[in-house]
Amino acid sequence: MTSSEERPMSCNPNRCHDAAVEGTPPPSTGRVFNIQRYSLNDGEGIRTVVFFKGCPLRCPWCSNPESRSSKQQIIRREAKCRHCAVCSNDVNECPTGALELVGTDMTLDELMAEIERDEVFYRSSGGGVTLSGGEVLTQAPFALELLKRLKRLGYNTAIETTGHGNTTLLLELGQFCDEVLYDFKIMDSKVAKDVVGINLQRCLDNFRQLVDQGTHVVPRIPLIPGYTMSFENIDAILDFLSAFDLQEVHLLPFHQFGANKYEIFGMDYEFKDVPVPTDTEIEAIRRRVEARGYTVNIGG
């Protein structure tokens, strides 16, 4: 794995905020690592999900490790490589496409053109566009421009976030979303800090403000063995949520689909041998959440 060129607006959330406050225009491109069409699970109807690159967290169970770094990365996909006599070491010259540049800088126009392609499917299904990541807040100024444009044209919009970022920006993004899918992970602030690097207090605070301003927020709980799945943790989340008038909770059971990617990216994968939650475990949690009066959707 090699890294090239530093992303121009690569930033921590605070710096981004500074930029916004100082009236700097939003960046002209966003860095995207995947655009997935015909996505059925990240909001209403048939959707296109735009995955932004860059995430301040380090969840060891993450299924999209390529989303973490905000830099463009060149990877080699072993499964595709034909082992030429001499490797070109050049993304453009690699005949199989095994060498791949992860992370494409796209302008608003370019992104809109991609999104518009499935217009007919959104219309037929009540679907739309979901911005995901990585953490979309790391590219909030660009994402905001995108959401504004989408809303002006009447698209159904959603974002997926952990809420770990600047409050003002998050609230602003929320104003242009039909739905915010909001991740809850570990409710012990020390463990949360140590394991995923999250500022729990800020996340909870951001959630509160987002709901208060009238944004439609859907809490999502990844079910991670050993981290989030204990009844204690689930109850802590539910206790926190009880202060709000919410109808629906999504449960996202841990899966191993991302395992291969760690290898491709030459990263360590702590969750290699962790078994996925059993149906019985998932059911037990579902019942626990439903007992509090929520509609539960498994897998989003």
Place this chain on the structure above:
Amino acid sequence: MSTPRIERLKAALFEAKREISLERALLYTESHKQTEGEHTLVRRALATAHILDNVEISIRPDELIAGNRTVKPRAGIMSPEMDPYWLDKELDTFETRPQDKFFISEDDKKIYREQLLPYWSKRSMKDFINAQFPEEIKEATRHKIFSVNQTDKGQGHIIIDFDRLLGNGLGTLLDELKVLSAKNSENDFYKAVVILLEASIRHIRRYEALARKMADDCDDKARAEELLKIASISAKIVTEKPEDFYEAVQLFWFMNVILQYESNASSLSLGRFDQYMLPFYRASLANGEDPALLKEYLESLWIKTNDVVLLRSTGSAKFFAGFPTGYTILLGGLTETGRSAVNELSLLCLDAYQSIRLPQPNLGVRVNELIDREFLRKTTETIRMGTGIPQIFNDEVVVPAFLNRGVSLEDARDYSVVGCVELSIPGKTYGLHDIAMFNLLKVMELVLDRNKDNAEITFEQLLEEIRQDIRHYVKLMAEGSNICDIGHRDWAPVPLLSSFISDCIENGKDITYGGARYNFSGVQGIGIANLSDSLAALKQFVFEEKRATFKEFIDVLESNFDGERGEQIRARLMNRYDKYGNDIDGVDTYGADILRFYCKEVEQYTNPRGGVFTPGSYTVSAHVPLGAVVGATPDGRLKGEQLADGGLSPMLGKDHKGPTAVLKSVSKLDNYLLSNGSLLNVKFTPSTLEGEQGLTKLGDFLRAFMKLKLQHIQFNVLNAETLRDAQKRPEDFAGLVVRVAGYSAFFVELSKEIQDDIIRRTAHEL
């Protein structure tokens, strides 16, 4: 769930070895020898009548609906009058050939060779066609640039006017024809129809007598009663019109079997069963009949449609594997006045399919803006079962496509499908829907080869030559098709069938003489996906990036990508250039432009029946034999490798962006022009369709399909076996997306363990 009777009937279908019965051929020949000097129409009518009077008939155990084409289930029958030679050549291999095996005894082989072959040699339709085909056409078909079909068997690909049959009854029709025939004594067509209607009536009477005799001999009282019921129904409907569902189904099936003796053709299809059967179904309900029993009749009929199989030549079986007989039915759609035609029988037909799950009848559903939610839900639920049934047709495209061919608005709204996907107006069309196939990719290959040594050649010149060649060969194809058209007129007119096609009676003409209201000749353009991919890759590799000269490039293709350099080039061609099926205008446009050009060429030609040629694009299974004759192509396809399946589907494994992108690519083709039909296969994994939400989203997907103005789609819900193939040949399944619980991934990029896990789950789901 089906009743035990239905389960037994279903099992009985597959118990016996599939055999070839010579009975039809022998009876036909016996009669033919005695009618020298009569007009072909009359000779053929007399021969068919002779079969109807003498062929051995049976009612099998448990059957509620009588009528078997052969005593043994699923036996093939022969029509040596069309082409005795292929039958002779293949007599010894029917049992061992790879596709659609049949058993024939040594005695029967001997009879065939000693009695049938010598009589029909030099007398058959094939002899006529061979003599008429100019060398240029023979040469083109030898190179498989195009093929002319049905030079060896009956035409079929037609739907009779079932309303005429069921609404009048055979007695009334016979009276009408007798009057006409008396008034027009010189008209051989009328004379032939009278002979055949009378023979049909006698044939049904034979069933009545058989049922009575079997009832007498039967110790089981309940079964004896069933047989007596069959006898009494046969006695009634032999001349009178049916009045309830059971009677209507029985007359319907008798006539289907009778027409099989006349024509032994593929695809005497069933049209809009839920429309013409509805009055009878409602009458039965109004009489207080038990809906469960009505469903059992329907399921019995569904099983019956699997009993008639078509004996094809080895070549034809490659193109149409799995002996499809084409008992195709379309459900739902529009009424004559443009309202939704969905009714309770439309739903029941899908229900009956869900419990039987046999390949015939081949059910399809018509979708339009007015489609009823309950019916759409039943449709998606049936699709989810993963058998590829029902296939979906889009009224929003097909109706205008027919208007563009001069069909009236009311008739266009009444369209249905013959064979696999060929569009036809029931009871009014003789469309020769499957008369020829045109291999567009082969034409490209010819053009590239021809210019190999032309150092000056440009990409635009190549495109222009491809167009010129298409023009040239389409002309030859039309000429060849028209010779075959005449062959069917002079060797195999079908007066009984014609008497159920408007306006043959008014015109006093057989369909083969142009008696029908609509007279098309349908010809399929094949290879659009590979052609688009090849042109896009060629243009960039040679003409833009100049990675090789044109001559060097053609050398690489001729070597079938031999050696390290060849393989490296192939890898680039396959992976680094845009492919059709991913919603990329640059590449999609090539296919769209050339297919449109092909269509506009085709529609300029007329046939001897006064109709026009209409283009289509479907392959059924022909993408394998058509690919076998094309060398390596610039899309990285190896010599002889199959073409993209379906007709409009992207090349295997090249649709990286999922099903919405595939639909978008296909929507760029001018689907309105493909008035003879088109075919698109789309793959889904079962998990995508899980739960209530899965059904809703599939319904939404179908609505989007409709709005994109695609004509046809059929869903291939992947089973565990396919996924195992994907493990073995990842390159063919690069675009296969699997979704489990909120996450999607390319199947081939998952680790072996996870793939195995998904396979286990998939096996479980189905």
